[in-house]
Amino acid sequence: MKNILIGVTGSISCYKTLEIVNQLTKDGYNVNVVMTKAAQQFVGPLSFETLSSNPVVTEMFSADGHEKVEHIELAKQADLFVIAPASANIIGKIASGIADDMLSTIAMAVICPTHIFPAMNTKMLYNPIVQDNIEKLKRFGYKIHGTASGELACGDIGDGKLLPWEEIVQTIKNNVK
Numbered sequence: 001m002k003n004i005l006i007g008v009t010g011s012i013s014c015y016k017t018l019e020i021v022n023q024l025t026k027d028g029y030n031v032n033v034v035m036t037k038a039a040q041q042f043v044g045p046l047s048f049e050t051l052s053s054n055p056v057v058t059e060m061f062s063a064d065g066h067e068k069v070e071h072i073e074l075a076k077q078a079d080l081f082v083i084a085p086a087s088a089n090i091i092g093k094i095a096s097g098i099a100d101d102m103l104s105t106i107a108m109a110v111i112c113p114t115h116i117f118p119a120m121n122t123k124m125l126y127n128p129i130v131q132d133n134i135e136k137l138k139r140f141g142y143k144i145h146g147t148a149s150g151e152l153a154c155g156d157i158g159d160g161k162l163l164p165w166e167e168i169v170q171t172i173k174n175n176v177k
């Protein structure tokens with residue numbers, strides 16, 4: 001069984017990742033989800049836990065302690081690491097080598113291919129700093145996917161929407177080895 005590790009960051013499009021996890025699990029993949037604090041403002045870990053039948057990782061340091069060094073274990077097991085939706089923040093953190101929460105720490109530790117699906121307001125997406133971070137990650141071999149165009153949650157119209165979940169599922173399946 002292939003292991004897909006999915007990072008979820010703080011975007012209104014988090015609900016689409018529920019469909020991604022649901023479909024991959026139904027199709028026989030073992031899916032582990034890591035959520036940032038901001039992501040948990042949009043969707044509850046329980047939803048991902050129920051759909052994936054796996055515990056959801058939300059904390060770097062848990063009160064009950066971990067038997068293993070969890071971020072390294074998850075990173076080692078993963079056949080594919082996916083971040084969907086990927087905020088401007090997580091893209092910037094990875095591009096800078098920052099590892100200050102569970103998701104960004106895992107991102108530094110994975111040895112499998114990383115696929116990033118950005119989602120953000122058009123002005124954020126085309127901010128030259130964000131664009132520079134995307135180019136930097138591409139140079140390091142990260143697969144940074146495009147976005148969809150249309151009406152954004154804030155009412156603006158333009159690029160920056162998370163790609164349709166069906167397309168993301170297909171991309172994951174095509175790339176997991």
Ligand SMILES: Cc1cc2nc3c(=O)[nH]c(=O)nc-3n(C[C@H](O)[C@H](O)[C@H](O)COP(=O)(O)O)c2cc1C
Binds near residue numbers: 090119121
């Ligand atoms: C309603 C709402 C929607 C947001 N949507 C996005 C988004 O789509 N993309 C993004 O980069 N940030 C978005 N943000 C801001 C992020 O949640 C914020 O930058 C946060 O610090 C990201 O943290 P994380 O990368 O650790 O999840 C949104 C904030 C709010 C309040």
